[in-house]
Amino acid sequence: MTSNRGKLAEFRSALAPLGIEITHSEEECDEIQADSLREVVLSCLDQLKGKGMRDIVIDDSGLFVHALNGFPGVYSSYALRTIGMDGILRLLDGKQDRSAHFECCIGASIGGEEFTVSGRCDGTIALAPSGEEGFGFDPIFVPSGYYRTFAEISITEKNGISHRGRAIQAFAAELRGRIDEAPR
Amino acid sequence: MTSNRGKLAEFRSALAPLGIEITHSEEECDEIQADSLREVVLSCLDQLKGKGMRDIVIDDSGLFVHALNGFPGVYSSYALRTIGMDGILRLLDGKQDRSAHFECCIGASIGGEEFTVSGRCDGTIALAPSGEEGFGFDPIFVPSGYYRTFAEISITEKNGISHRGRAIQAFAAELRGRIDEAPR
Numbered sequence: 001m002t003s004n005r006g007k008l009a010e011f012r013s014a015l016a017p018l019g020i021e022i023t024h025s026e027e028e029c030d031e032i033q034a035d036s037l038r039e040v041v042l043s044c045l046d047q048l049k050g051k052g053m054r055d056i057v058i059d060d061s062g063l064f065v066h067a068l069n070g071f072p073g074v075y076s077s078y079a080l081r082t083i084g085m086d087g088i089l090r091l092l093d094g095k096q097d098r099s100a101h102f103e104c105c106i107g108a109s110i111g112g113e114e115f116t117v118s119g120r121c122d123g124t125i126a127l128a129p130s131g132e133e134g135f136g137f138d139p140i141f142v143p144s145g146y147y148r149t150f151a152e153i154s155i156t157e158k159n160g161i162s163h164r165g166r167a168i169q170a171f172a173a174e175l176r177g178r179i180d181e182a183p184r
Numbered sequence: 185m186t187s188n189r190g191k192l193a194e195f196r197s198a199l200a201p202l203g204i205e206i207t208h209s210e211e212e213c214d215e216i217q218a219d220s221l222r223e224v225v226l227s228c229l230d231q232l233k234g235k236g237m238r239d240i241v242i243d244d245s246g247l248f249v250h251a252l253n254g255f256p257g258v259y260s261s262y263a264l265r266t267i268g269m270d271g272i273l274r275l276l277d278g279k280q281d282r283s284a285h286f287e288c289c290i291g292a293s294i295g296g297e298e299f300t301v302s303g304r305c306d307g308t309i310a311l312a313p314s315g316e317e318g319f320g321f322d323p324i325f326v327p328s329g330y331y332r333t334f335a336e337i338s339i340t341e342k343n344g345i346s347h348r349g350r351a352i353q354a355f356a357a358e359l360r361g362r363i364d365e366a367p368r
Contacts, residue, residue: 029219030216030217030218030227031216032214032215032216032217033215033217033224033258033259033262034214035262043214067268068266068267068271069265069267070261070266071263071266071267071271072266073266075217075259075262078217078219078255078259079255081253081274082252082253082254082255082256082257083252083253083255087252087255088276089276090266090275090277091274091275093273093274105215145217157252170278
């Protein structure tokens with residue numbers, strides 16, 4: 001799994017009850033230019049399998065702003081690095097529709113079987129950045145039902161409602177189903 | 185060569201004097217997420233060679249806005265599709281530095297040898313779109329030394345100064361050198 005430490009801990013705590021252990025790998029793949037996270041994740045799985053890796057779990061996330069036709073989406077990390085949160089706020093200046101969603105796609109190749117699951121968190125782009133928690137675009141994203149940004153709520157609270165938290169839950173459920181179905 | 189018809193004509197007229205004929209291919213490659221056009225082009229060459237193609241010429245271009253840390257760069261076509269020219273203008277609103285450059289990278293694998301050349305055109309982002317010629321971000325790009333945008337000058341004039349025109353000239357020069365050096 002190629003990711004940061006916080007993500008790794010989140011995956012671990014969700015998968016430990018299933019008796020599944022997860023480790024971090026430095027192995028990298030080229031992320032392709034595609035319009036959906038799922039395409040990026042599937043291409044990355046292919047590349048890692050091509051390098052001889054087995055039993056792989058990877059994930060990719062993005063912020064999709066509806067009034068910007070889904071921008072920055074799959075290219076969120078590039079947009080953060082270049083135009084930043086300020087850029088997103090400028091692009092939305094004066095627009096009525098500030099709705100957006102975060103999406104996380106997890107792809108796995110386990111025991112020769114490949115599958116993907118997704119998690120989504122709907123919300124609104126704030127008028128200004130606020131908060132110190134989290135990372136990425138968290139300070140400008142207010143999840144539906146909240147008055148605070150992702151960067152203003154605790155990591156535990158965020159994991160319960162976030163796109164990644166939901167994707168990890170879906171992933172654990174999928175794995176549980178596959179373990180139950182497996183011949184003994 | 186995977187590209188549009190206008191580009192194909194431009195390549196053809198530059199390479200015909202060298203006795204080199206160029207045809208269009210529908211074969212595609214996945215463009216990777218990278219910070220430089222050269223990385224995208226090299227990855228694409230690799231993929232096409234992996235599909236058994238020989239004697240390949242490909243190109244990729246982008247608009248790099250300096251005050252936006254090079255955004256949209258390698259992701260220019262995605263940015264055009266989502267936030268559009270209006271998005272670039274919004275991001276630059278109130279900024280003093282409106283300098284930018286277009287870059288074109290051509291990569292080739294010919295007779296087993298692989299090389300890349302680049303062409304660059306410096307200029308300024310206009311205050312508003314103007315002109316009907318060209319495509320992409322042409323209506324908001326004023327090349328250095330001009331008062332008109334790329335979309336307001338003729339295609340012939342544009343080819344003489346554009347990033348792609350310059351890359352094609354560099355490509356033709358490189359090929360000429362390689363032909364001269366080749367054993368007879």
